[in-house]
Amino acid sequence: MLIQIDQIHFAYPSGVKALDGISLTIQPGETVALVGENGSGKTTLARHLNALLRPQSGRVSVGDWQVSEKSPAQMARRVAYTFQNPDEQLFCQKVWDEVAFGPQNLGYPPTQVQSMVEEALKVMELSDVSLYNPRDLGYSGRKRVALSSALAMQTPVLILDEPTAGLDANEQELVSQMISILHQQGKTILVISHDMDFVAENLDRVILMQQGQIVLDAPAQSFFSRAKSIETYRLNLPQITRLNRYLGNSHDVLNVEQFLIALSSTHILTNSGRSTSGDK
Amino acid sequence: MAAIDISGLTYTYPGSLVPALRNISFAVEPGQLVAVVGANGAGKSSLCLALAGLIPALYHGQIQGSVTLNGMDTRLHSPGEFAGRVGLVLQNPTNQLSGMRYTVYEEVAFGLENIGIPRQEMPPRIEHALALVGLTDLRDRSPYTLSGGQQQRLALASILAMEPPILILDEPTAMLDPQGSQNLFEIVQKLVHTGTTVIIAGHQLEWISRYADRVIALAQGEVILDDTPAKVMASPLLTQSGIGWLRYTLAAHQAIARGLWPASRPLPVTVEQAGEGFRQTNQRIEGQEQTDADPD
Numbered sequence: 001m002l003i004q005i006d007q008i009h010f011a012y013p014s015g016v017k018a019l020d021g022i023s024l025t026i027q028p029g030e031t032v033a034l035v036g037e038n039g040s041g042k043t044t045l046a047r048h049l050n051a052l053l054r055p056q057s058g059r060v061s062v063g064d065w066q067v068s069e070k071s072p073a074q075m076a077r078r079v080a081y082t083f084q085n086p087d088e089q090l091f092c093q094k095v096w097d098e099v100a101f102g103p104q105n106l107g108y109p110p111t112q113v114q115s116m117v118e119e120a121l122k123v124m125e126l127s128d129v130s131l132y133n134p135r136d137l138g139y140s141g142r143k144r145v146a147l148s149s150a151l152a153m154q155t156p157v158l159i160l161d162e163p164t165a166g167l168d169a170n171e172q173e174l175v176s177q178m179i180s181i182l183h184q185q186g187k188t189i190l191v192i193s194h195d196m197d198f199v200a201e202n203l204d205r206v207i208l209m210q211q212g213q214i215v216l217d218a219p220a221q222s223f224f225s226r227a228k229s230i231e232t233y234r235l236n237l238p239q240i241t242r243l244n245r246y247l248g249n250s251h252d253v254l255n256v257e258q259f260l261i262a263l264s265s266t267h268i269l270t271n272s273g274r275s276t277s278g279d280k
Numbered sequence: 281m282a283a284i285d286i287s288g289l290t291y292t293y294p295g296s297l298v299p300a301l302r303n304i305s306f307a308v309e310p311g312q313l314v315a316v317v318g319a320n321g322a323g324k325s326s327l328c329l330a331l332a333g334l335i336p337a338l339y340h341g342q343i344q345g346s347v348t349l350n351g352m353d354t355r356l357h358s359p360g361e362f363a364g365r366v367g368l369v370l371q372n373p374t375n376q377l378s379g380m381r382y383t384v385y386e387e388v389a390f391g392l393e394n395i396g397i398p399r400q401e402m403p404p405r406i407e408h409a410l411a412l413v414g415l416t417d418l419r420d421r422s423p424y425t426l427s428g429g430q431q432q433r434l435a436l437a438s439i440l441a442m443e444p445p446i447l448i449l450d451e452p453t454a455m456l457d458p459q460g461s462q463n464l465f466e467i468v469q470k471l472v473h474t475g476t477t478v479i480i481a482g483h484q485l486e487w488i489s490r491y492a493d494r495v496i497a498l499a500q501g502e503v504i505l506d507d508t509p510a511k512v513m514a515s516p517l518l519t520q521s522g523i524g525w526l527r528y529t530l531a532a533h534q535a536i537a538r539g540l541w542p543a544s545r546p547l548p549v550t551v552e553q554a555g556e557g558f559r560q561t562n563q564r565i566e567g568q569e570q571t572d573a574d575p576d
Contacts, residue, residue, distance in 0.1 A: 012425065014421070014422075014425055016425070036457075037457045037459065037460075038427050038428075038429030038430055038455075038456065038457045038460060039427050039429070039430060043427065084428050084455065085372065085374065085428060085455075087372065087374065138320050138321055138325070139320070139371055139372060139451075140320040140321075141320070141321075162428075162455065165454045165455060166320075166371065166451060166454040166483070167320070167483070168318075168319040168320045168483055168522050168523060168524065169319070169483075169519070169522055169523060169524025169525075170319060170522040170524070171320060172524075194456070194457045194458055194461075196458065197527060231459065234457045234458065234459035234460065235457065235458055235459070236458035236459070236462075238527070239486065239526060239527035239528060239551065240527045240531065242551050243527070243528055243531065243551050243554050243555060243558075246551050246552070246554075246555035247555055247558055247559065247562075256527055256530050256531045256534060259531055260531065260534060260535055260538060260540065263535070263540055263558065263561075264538055264540060
């Protein structure tokens with residue numbers, strides 16, 4: 001579903017200016033990373049997409065809906081949102097009820113709710129703990145419950161705020177799989193993340209924010225080479241990109257597989273203008 | 281005397297049948313930075329709570345073995361007696377903030393008041409702690425208007441101001457941006473150089489490999505590895521127990537099957553080790569190509 005953001009400005013009541021003229025179009029089915037230092041406005045921007053926050057000026061639309069004309073409850077039909085901190089979001093006594101809450105409120109019939117919940121729990125490997133109290137799961141367990149809750153709503157747009165923070169390697173892999181499934185279904189996905197390895201490996205477009213403004217918006221493939229001094233934005237390069245640069249290669253690779261393919265081709269072996277055996 | 285001495289620690293939470301920690305023994309000398317890694321549920325947070333004297337005092341449950349912090353047995357002293365002696369930064373900053381102070385500055389003062397620091401000594405300590413974590417500019421803000429990462433830095437500052445000789449950090453970087461994480465490890469390294477003993481639990485393998493003196497890996501409540509970062513972080517046990525490898529290690533491991541990394545060469549855990557290793561591969565392949573091109 002198409003998302004259009006046109007010149008939005010937002011300041012918190014305390015006077016903190018969080019968004020300073022943001023314009024952005026996200027095409028249906030795009031997978032987008034929103035990156036930038038703590039306090040750069042990422043979460044504030046995301047909360048404008050489901051009416052949790054409203055801009056002081058400018059417009060936001062999701063599909064043919066003007067967000068300004070909708071309530072957060074109405075927006076939930078189109079935009080599912082997981083908070084960075086799952087404890088701000090979970091309130092049911094059972095994992096199952098928590099994940100079912102969204103679909104039930106969207107008015108799906110009970111049999112359909114059942115299958116939506118089962119599917120969402122399965123993806124996050126929570127089927128075995130569906131009758132547990134979310135509070136009895138660890139932080140990462142609660143985080144997966146929050147992700148399942150968003151997944152179960154089957155909305156055309158999903159916003160995931162720091163989905164991998166605090167997750168271990170296996171759990172991060174589950175989030176990768178979730179994004180891959182959603183992408184195949186044609187959903188539009190916006191992920192806020194500090195995890196550049198995760199961003200490089202899972203998302204197609206990267207938007208960099210600083211002090212409430214967009215400072216770079218590029219395909220992942222070229223983002224890390226275009227962000228010349230990425231450290232000035234308090235970000236790090238993905239590990240594999242760093243390794244590739246350590247070897248003196250200017251083109252970027254985004255994952256281990258791309259790195260190894262490049263390594264086994266003569267391209268990477270003959271950097272800085274050295275001749276290949278074929279040139280002899 | 282070791283700063284931390286754990287001996288035969290087995291701990292089971294109330295109402296649970298399965299121990300969260302099983303027969304854990306290790307000692308940490310003063311001024312060491314020890315990282316604890318493990319999949320979620322492996323026992324990292326429980327170990328942190330035990331190291332801060334909160335298990336079993338606050339959590340009750342079944343405990344065997346002992347934890348001694350600078351000579352004080354946690355079974356014989358209340359958690360209050362460890363305040364100021366051991367600092368614990370929790371994974372989730374909202375669980376740590378006092379909820380009783382209106383500004384960032386006052387929040388940092390709260391811990392100092394509790395351990396009875398004289399009033400005139402407080403301002404320099406607070407200023408220093410806020411400067412260390414980069415929150416000086418936000419000193420007059422309410423803690424609850426801060427972002428997750430800023431709250432995490434505030435929780436850290438509140439503990440740092442107390443200058444505890446032992447610092448326990450449970451996933452202190454989960455909400456920090458990458459530079460914030462690096463800054464945290466740099467702060468910790470400075471503290472270690474001045475003699476503070478630091479235990480840091482988390483998934484930030486990149487910084488752990490760079491800064492830690494020693495890495496302890498947990499799986500299902502047990503210590504499965506306890507060695508240097510280079511040894512622990514390249515171990516196959518790390519992937520088997522759901523902790524995972526850094527991309528540098530993973531790339532080299534996958535390169536073995538393609539003949540791009542000799543199986544005899546240790547797997548790398550830093551970008552420099554990986555880079556130098558792959559450079560040698562390049563030179564070897566180029567050497568072969570030269571031989572192929574110039575047959576005698």
